[in-house]
Amino acid sequence: MEDIIISVAQRTLIAGTPLLLGTIGEIICERSGILNLGVEGVMSIGAVTAFIVTFYTNSPWLGLCAAMFAGMVISMVHAFASITLQSNQVVSGLALTMLGLGISGLVGKPYVGKPLEIKMQTFPIPGLVDIPFAGPVFFDQSPFFYMAILLAVATWFTLEHTRIGIKIRSTGENPKATEAQGVNVSLIRYACVLAGGAFSGLAGAHLSVSYSKSWIEGMTAGRGWIVIALTIFSLWNPTRAMIGAFLFGGIFVLQYLLQPMGISPNFLAMLPYLTTLVVLLLIGLGDRRKLNAPAMLGEPYKRGER
Amino acid sequence: MFKINVTDRIKTTPKTSVLTLLVSLGAGMVTIGLIFLLSGVNPFFAFYKIFSGSFGSFYGIKETITKAIPLILIGGGLAMAFRAKFWNIGAESQLLMGAIFGTWVGLSFGSHLPSFVIVPLMFLAGFAGGALWGVIPAILKIKYAINEVISTLMMNYICAEFMIFLIVGPWKGKTKFGFPYTDDLPATATLGLLPGSRIHYVTLFLALLSVVLLAVILYKTRFGYEVRVIGENPEAGKYAGINFFKTTLIIMAISGGLAGLAGVGEAAGIHHYLSYPDSISSGYGYTAIIVAWLAKLNPLFVIVSGLFFAGILVGGDAIQISLGLPAATVEIFNGTLLVFLIMGDYFLKHRVRLLWSKPTLT
Numbered sequence: 095m096e097d098i099i100i101s102v103a104q105r106t107l108i109a110g111t112p113l114l115l116g117t118i119g120e121i122i123c124e125r126s127g128i129l130n131l132g133v134e135g136v137m138s139i140g141a142v143t144a145f146i147v148t149f150y151t152n153s154p155w156l157g158l159c160a161a162m163f164a165g166m167v168i169s170m171v172h173a174f175a176s177i178t179l180q181s182n183q184v185v186s187g188l189a190l191t192m193l194g195l196g197i198s199g200l201v202g203k204p205y206v207g208k209p210l211e212i213k214m215q216t217f218p219i220p221g222l223v224d225i226p227f228a229g230p231v232f233f234d235q236s237p238f239f240y241m242a243i244l245l246a247v248a249t250w251f252t253l254e255h256t257r258i259g260i261k262i263r264s265t266g267e268n269p270k271a272t273e274a275q276g277v278n279v280s281l282i283r284y285a286c287v288l289a290g291g292a293f294s295g296l297a298g299a300h301l302s303v304s305y306s307k308s309w310i311e312g313m314t315a316g317r318g319w320i321v322i323a324l325t326i327f328s329l330w331n332p333t334r335a336m337i338g339a340f341l342f343g344g345i346f347v348l349q350y351l352l353q354p355m356g357i358s359p360n361f362l363a364m365l366p367y368l369t370t371l372v373v374l375l376l377i378g379l380g381d382r383r384k385l386n387a388p389a390m391l392g393e394p395y396k397r398g399e400r
Numbered sequence: 401m402f403k404i405n406v407t408d409r410i411k412t413t414p415k416t417s418v419l420t421l422l423v424s425l426g427a428g429m430v431t432i433g434l435i436f437l438l439s440g441v442n443p444f445f446a447f448y449k450i451f452s453g454s455f456g457s458f459y460g461i462k463e464t465i466t467k468a469i470p471l472i473l474i475g476g477g478l479a480m481a482f483r484a485k486f487w488n489i490g491a492e493s494q495l496l497m498g499a500i501f502g503t504w505v506g507l508s509f510g511s512h513l514p515s516f517v518i519v520p521l522m523f524l525a526g527f528a529g530g531a532l533w534g535v536i537p538a539i540l541k542i543k544y545a546i547n548e549v550i551s552t553l554m555m556n557y558i559c560a561e562f563m564i565f566l567i568v569g570p571w572k573g574k575t576k577f578g579f580p581y582t583d584d585l586p587a588t589a590t591l592g593l594l595p596g597s598r599i600h601y602v603t604l605f606l607a608l609l610s611v612v613l614l615a616v617i618l619y620k621t622r623f624g625y626e627v628r629v630i631g632e633n634p635e636a637g638k639y640a641g642i643n644f645f646k647t648t649l650i651i652m653a654i655s656g657g658l659a660g661l662a663g664v665g666e667a668a669g670i671h672h673y674l675s676y677p678d679s680i681s682s683g684y685g686y687t688a689i690i691v692a693w694l695a696k697l698n699p700l701f702v703i704v705s706g707l708f709f710a711g712i713l714v715g716g717d718a719i720q721i722s723l724g725l726p727a728a729t730v731e732i733f734n735g736t737l738l739v740f741l742i743m744g745d746y747f748l749k750h751r752v753r754l755l756w757s758k759p760t761l762t
Contacts, residue, residue, distance in 0.1 A: 179746040192731040193735030196734070200436075200732060202726075203726045311727065367557045374547075374551070378543075
């Protein structure tokens with residue numbers, strides 16, 4: 095029984111890892127005022143890039159770096175359209191998703207059904223792994239998991255306690271006043287969109303070189319949209335994103351676990367989306383200011399406009 | 401040295417609009433060609449195959465019209481919703497809800513009623529289903545300040561899972577040998593096809609009728625005026641006493657309802673039973689967003705842009721077979737063209753000039 099609990103807990107954290115990585119990226123992006131609906135596409139690009147690079151170099155770490163870079167490159171599309179050209183961010187983000195899914199499908203086609211020889215190994219942390227229960231659950235994970243946790247904490251610290259964090263947040267709240275303080279709003283937003291792209295790429299890499307060791311079209315399977323949901327669920331706070339990501343990761347695992355007991359997996363699969371709506375509704379019923387959404391989220395900023 | 405000079409464009413003439421549109425599409429096509437080239441696919445051959453697959457043969461044209469039906473129905477409704485700046489991303493599930501409601505009526509009453517009774521009933525039910533699913537995010541937005549992009553997106557996934565639940569669970573057909581489909585609709589509850597094609601003409605007629613009606617509503621009625629005011633100048637709308645709640649509800653009932661009609665068309669005209677969501681709709685709800693955008697949110701232009709993207713869908717199927725490309729190739733077309741269309745909008749709103757100025761010593 096204990097084995098089962100440990101295994102479920104372990105798999106919950108694994109399933110939550112790409113969600114957490116993507117969500118941190120989207121939080122950074124949205125805190126600067128840019129809504130990026132392209133996560134699903136960027137993740138897919140990350141997954142295919144990580145796979146191909148690992149396929150030829152046999153180095154998952156190289157694949158991981160390439161995925162982050164590719165995530166940034168493809169995100170330039172959204173950054174350019176929504177920041178420089180002040181386009182509609184909803185439409186531009188959707189375009190990015192389509193583009194990402196399309197390109198990754200085309201580029202990855204020859205690699206379908208060819209598993210990697212080597213994938214990212216789990217890295218048991220010496221000493222800590224021997225702790226009963228917590229050891230195998232938390233400290234016998236792939237490096238992606240540790241990275242996700244560290245990055246979440248680092249992002250939280252950066253956003254809340256550093257000068258650059260203040261710049262990012264005020265860019266999302268009031269770009270005009272921020273610009274008046276001598277901050278380059280466009281530069282901040284570009285940096286945040288690209289950072290978000292790198293995170294989504296990393297999340298995609300997790301899917302193709304750690305979670306599994308193969309590439310198939312559509313392997314992101316809607317995780318990018320769960321990330322969008324999680325960003326709101328966590329109210330734009332990276333530490334709350336940890337709770338949310340692993341909660342939603344747990345739902346993934348439960349789907350397979352509860353199915354033999356006659357509970358429809360479809361209703362469980364609905365849960366992440368349903369919970370997000372319910373959370374939004376509860377906030378909407380109560381004090382809307384608690385939502386804490388960046389005030390200028392989705393609004394293009396035009397320099398010098400009154 | 402060269403300097404980029406950007407000024408606001410005061411007035412756009414129809415000529416600049418059309419020119420910008422053509423240049424955007426052209427630039428998009430060149431980019432798509434480059435993506436093909438970089439992926440080792442001969443772009444000229446690919447374009448030729450897409451064109452010949454969609455518009456180059458009688459069979460292709462028939463298929464293109466078939467796929468244009470849902471795109472026109474949904475695109476027209478989205479054009480109106482987007483006019484009011486209500487970002488309905490949920491047409492995909494509004495279509496599915498329509499298919500679910502319509503199929504339920506067809507399966508329940510189809511064998512007892514003549515075709516001319518059951519088919520209108522199914523379309524009514526489908527419209528109601530789509531409208532219901534479309535009105536929910538409108539209520540959530542106006543009453544509880546929930547962003548409609550998020551709620552409609554979430555509802556797409558909720559509906560898709562609900563539909564899978566139905567077809568593997570309570571609605572699973574007794575005649576389908578364990579496959580996850582509902583039973584076939586009775587013959588009276590299926591839509592007539594133009595001979596030798598898959599064009600379900602009733603839905604085609606509804607699609608064409610809907611865009612004409614939408615254009616009349618949008619440009620000739622008080623309600624249409626309110627829709628445009630809500631989108632362009634909500635502040636003024638408030639002072640003018642426009643009831644935002646009521647207007648938004650009607651907009652989304654129409655937009656969702658039309659998507660619901662498309663769902664009935666797909667279920668009763670093409671498949672004749674419900675199966676997995678992605679086989680009932682091959683992303684029509686998302687593609688229709690680009691259709692509406694390409695049409696400049698004008699319902700009448702949706703006919704042309706709907707046919708254009710239907711052609712890409714059909715041509716995309718053709719190159720999948722002949723060049724062995726993955727299904728996602730069509731997404732490259734959709735994504736790239738959409739990017740270039742929104743970029744084109746920038747040049748419509750601004751005059752961008754490349755100026756040569758002599759370097760001056762200061």
